[in-house]
Amino acid sequence: MLLIPCPWCGPRDEIEFSYGGEAHIAYPAEPDELSDAQWADFLFMRHNPKGDFSERWYHSSGCRRWFNVIRSTVTHEIRAVYRVGEPPPEAGS
Amino acid sequence: MRASGMSFDGSGFWRAAEPKPAYEVVVVGGGGHGLSTAYYLARNYGITDVAVLEKGWLGGGNMARNTTIIRSNYLWDESAAIYEHSLKLWEDLERELEFDIQFSQRGVLNLAHDLGDVRSSLRRVNANRLNAVDGEWLSPAEVANFCPIINISPDVRYPVLGATLQRRGGVARHDKVAWAYARAADRLGVDIVEHCEVRGFDVRQGHMTSVETSRGSIRATKVALAAAGHTSVLASMLGLRLPLQSHPLQALVSVLLEPVLNCVVMSNAVHVYVSQADKGELVMGAGIDAYNSYAQRGSFHVIEHQLAAAIQLFPIFRNAKLLRTWGGIVDVSPDASPILGTTPIDGLFLNCGWGTGGFKATPGSGHVYAETIANGKPGPLAQPFALERFETGALIDEHGAAAVAH
Numbered sequence: 092m093l094l095i096p097c098p099w100c101g102p103r104d105e106i107e108f109s110y111g112g113e114a115h116i117a118y119p120a121e122p123d124e125l126s127d128a129q130w131a132d133f134l135f136m137r138h139n140p141k142g143d144f145s146e147r148w149y150h151s152s153g154c155r156r157w158f159n160v161i162r163s164t165v166t167h168e169i170r171a172v173y174r175v176g177e178p179p180p181e182a183g184s
Numbered sequence: 185m186r187a188s189g190m191s192f193d194g195s196g197f198w199r200a201a202e203p204k205p206a207y208e209v210v211v212v213g214g215g216g217h218g219l220s221t222a223y224y225l226a227r228n229y230g231i232t233d234v235a236v237l238e239k240g241w242l243g244g245g246n247m248a249r250n251t252t253i254i255r256s257n258y259l260w261d262e263s264a265a266i267y268e269h270s271l272k273l274w275e276d277l278e279r280e281l282e283f284d285i286q287f288s289q290r291g292v293l294n295l296a297h298d299l300g301d302v303r304s305s306l307r308r309v310n311a312n313r314l315n316a317v318d319g320e321w322l323s324p325a326e327v328a329n330f331c332p333i334i335n336i337s338p339d340v341r342y343p344v345l346g347a348t349l350q351r352r353g354g355v356a357r358h359d360k361v362a363w364a365y366a367r368a369a370d371r372l373g374v375d376i377v378e379h380c381e382v383r384g385f386d387v388r389q390g391h392m393t394s395v396e397t398s399r400g401s402i403r404a405t406k407v408a409l410a411a412a413g414h415t416s417v418l419a420s421m422l423g424l425r426l427p428l429q430s431h432p433l434q435a436l437v438s439v440l441l442e443p444v445l446n447c448v449v450m451s452n453a454v455h456v457y458v459s460q461a462d463k464g465e466l467v468m469g470a471g472i473d474a475y476n477s478y479a480q481r482g483s484f485h486v487i488e489h490q491l492a493a494a495i496q497l498f499p500i501f502r503n504a505k506l507l508r509t510w511g512g513i514v515d516v517s518p519d520a521s522p523i524l525g526t527t528p529i530d531g532l533f534l535n536c537g538w539g540t541g542g543f544k545a546t547p548g549s550g551h552v553y554a555e556t557i558a559n560g561k562p563g564p565l566a567q568p569f570a571l572e573r574f575e576t577g578a579l580i581d582e583h584g585a586a587a588v589a590h
Contacts, residue, residue, distance in 0.1 A: 092483050092484065093475075105483065106485055109474070127576070127577075131574045131575040132425065135427035135518050136427050137427060137429055138416075139428050139429055139430055140416075140420070141417050141430075162475070164430070164477050164479070165477075165479060166479070
């Protein structure tokens with residue numbers, strides 16, 4: 092089980108959280124202008140790296156707030172945690 | 185040349201081939217799907233100038249890590265067609281490959297625990313029958329009659345309100361399936377190259393020209409990916425975006441026990457699927473871990489959740505000791521259906537996204553993938569599973585409705 096450092100509550104067990112998948116996928120600014128291929132990319136295509144991954148977590152049994160994590164998909168090590176709206180820290184790049 | 189391919193008399197089931205400078209087709213991934221693809225390329229299409237490249241050892245990935253369940257009782261027409269095609273191939277596979285793969289049609293029960301389960305199960309049985317896939321609905325008493333050790337008491341957290349039964353479903357010994365396909369493909373001239381990792385591709389003007397590997401460059405104008413959980417890693421080398429996420433999926437076995445379980449039992453709601461191996465181990469699968477991972481290990485709380493439900497369903501398991509647990513990496517697609525077909529790169533073929541249920545598809549997947557590679561376009565069974573469906577919106581939503589634990 093992961094120990095996830097919630098930016099508001101501190102380190103808590105993984106079972107308190109829900110997973111939100113890849114981070115930084117913004118809703119299209121001009122949705123009416125998108126082609127079917129662009130919609131497919133927005134809705135379905137995802138990065139799936141073997142290595143550091145920017146992902147969203149939701150503290151569903153805690154403060155009920157979303158935040159972002161950079162975590163290795165190989166070692167599961169959490170390299171950085173940052174709030175929604177903040178750019179990814181350099182540590183994860 | 186090294187001997188390779190464990191066999192019981194020490195002679196080897198296949199040659200340990202050295203990679204040649206060029207092949208007509210290179211299959212990336214020496215698991216069940218890659219091996220069956222190579223076999224059907226050779227047998228059905230006479231394409232024998234084929235290499236199967238495996239970065240580890242043959243059948244050492246998900247092929248050796250699954251819970252060996254075989255069934256075809258999927259809801260949608262497209263899924264029923266491809267999985268039933270696969271099941272029909274299973275039914276003749278021991279004769280065709282001349283190999284005892286311990287294929288056993290002992291029946292697969294899918295339990296229903298609430299009214300929603302009951303309704304979707306009945307709908308699925310009816311859909312199956314319309315597609316000439318065998319299926320029956322069993323009442324709780326009939327469930328207990330078919331599988332006496334299931335607890336059908338209404339006084340439990342997940343009561344059994346009934347189950348679907350596919351009598352033609354069952355299990356096979358997974359690693360023997362890999363060896364059987366490897367031996368058959370090898371005999372037809374296919375080179376099986378283990379410990380050969382693909383590290384890059386050479387694409388010129390949109391055409392596949394060669395594969396860069398840990399054992400040198402190999403020219404090929406047709407490259408067929410069959411890499412399951414690592415498909416995204418290969419696709420990223422090609423700049424190809426895919427709708428896949430890789431997750432750990434765990435399984436576990438008990439110590440050897442007397443025969444107690446005569447069929448396969450699956451429960452969608454409680455994420456348990458269990459059968460008993462011929463030598464006596466209870467073989468159980470869990471749900472996936474929520475997060476993306478390539479670590480081939482899952483979290484213990486997933487197993488804990490699964491076992492709590494399993495013990496209530498099967499009180500007789502209460503004192504069984506756990507022998508070992510392990511994880512595989514499954515590539516999950518947005519509609520829980522596979523992605524199979526051509527790609528925007530000429531000569532690059534894709535077979536991935538089988539998620540938690542690829543083992544049962546081993547023969548059918550390879551069969552239709554070989555057809556796609558040989559003809560340069562998919563046949564009628566593969567066509568609905570093309571990557572383009574995420575653009576057209578023609579998804580094949582098998583989440584839950586497929587009676588599988590996701």
